[in-house]
Amino acid sequence: TERGASADSAGGGATGATPGAALDEALPEAARSSGAEDAATSSAESLPPSVVPPTAGEGSPGSDGRERRSVERSASLTLAARPRDVDAVSARIQDVTRRQGGFVVSSAVSSSSGGGDGTFELRIPARNLDAAMAALSRLGKVRERSQRSQDITAAVVSARSRLKDARTERQSLLRQLGEATTVTATQAVRARLRIVSEEIEQARAGVRRIGNRAAFSSVMVMLIADGSVAPPVQDDNWTPGDAAQDALRVLEVAAGVALIVLAVALPVALLAAAAAVAARWSRRRRREHALDAV
Template sequence: MISIVSIFALGACGGSDGSGGSSADSGSVESLADSSAGKAAAPEMAAEDADAAAPKQAVTKASIISTGSVALSAKDVGKTRTQVQSISDRYAGQVTEQETSDSDDDGPGYARMVLRIPSKSFDDAMADLEDTATLVDSSTTTTDVTTEVVDTEVRVKNARTSIERIRTLLSRAEAIGDVIAIESELARREADLNSLLAQQAALENQTSLSTITVNIDRSGPGGSSDDDPGFLAGLSAGWDALGDSARVLAVALGAIIPWTPVILLLLAPLWLLSRRRRQTAGPMAGPMTGPVPATGPAEE
């Protein structure tokens, strides 16, 4: 029967986070499970160390996390946004975030999209996105996490091996104290394994799918001057100014026309009074303005 002292010895040599600690712990579990294998534990530990080192030698493909950012300028933001969606679909990607800002004019004035593209198509997708509209800025970042991926794989493997041996030990325990102590140790190591599995899943997601952020702004009044000749750009600006002036004049006329009848009603009495005064002043001024008759010499 397994003694409680052996269980405490098992807890003292716990630590399945590292590959070396896990090998020592595996040897302790093996010695508790089978007391006749004391001298045979050393060769078995050496074999476990060789197995733990095997994944490091087998992994030859680099694990890279790639991220990119593309800033575009376009006259039609909505059309460019649709083209970006088409590029994402072409490479079996997905749009995880999307933000659109509407303007007072026709269509949206700004759009932001976050794409998740398979890492093998990262470079091709970046090139296609840069050609979608006028390129303002583009940047990429790569991070090599090969060592972290390999280390996590080894720790997961050793943690699973350790848990299986503790379960074997639990099946052989008879004293209630031994069962409680082994179950507590088993729960702790299962929690450590779940944490390692979460880290492994996060790394797998980051290395298998690349993140590309696309920002699309509407071109300003002079945004297309680099593409158009100088005469056409000036002509376009002149037409825009004429259109703006016409709109301002139309607004002014629209505001004045409703007041026209009121203004006429107010001015009509003044006009009639002024005309009557001119007609009255005309006859009175006639004798005074006529020629003065000549007078001859007085008769004696």
């Protein structure tokens, strides 16, 4: 009897532990998975968005180590002005471009009492791009402004290398031409020289083009009419550059006036000199006649 009670007691203990384990096993697998996913989602949402690194590139071994870089820059600007100010702002856009050493590639302006717009394509020296953008931005209400830069050092190095290789080949061909002993060899070298000379001219043009891309920046300016915009701010900042330009204009005007005075005074002076010579000759002739009469 004691052994049975002990067995029953042991069995009861075992049976008492089973419901908890059975409950754990009874939890749906999907619920546990859902809880894990919720925890992961909550953790992910609490982290700041990650910045994806750029894809690794091969680069340019011939130019990556250079300290002096060639960079092509461009910009675009959208300005809003009152309809009555469209023509004035258009003129000031062109004036700012000239003052910064640039030029207007193309422009189209239309204005009316109720609206108007304009588009300008400008080329401005890259060293003056920031100053030009600042001056242009003061001409109206800035609606949009953007700038872009592109490193073109690899292209510059490549263009110069092509020119150098072509010149080296020409030097070699000139030596071969001097050493040629047959007509056939001479003609072959001269034919190759003509081809290489054309390649040199093309390479020179390529170097100039790629250099010009870095030296000058393209700027697109859009001008739109908006009646709610305040009048443009007058640019009263007077810089040493403005002083130099004013002095140059004064010298140009003075030189023009001097040329006009010279053009008028020179014929008058020649006529006066001719008259003086004629008068002296006439007096001399009269004295001679008087002496002859005596």
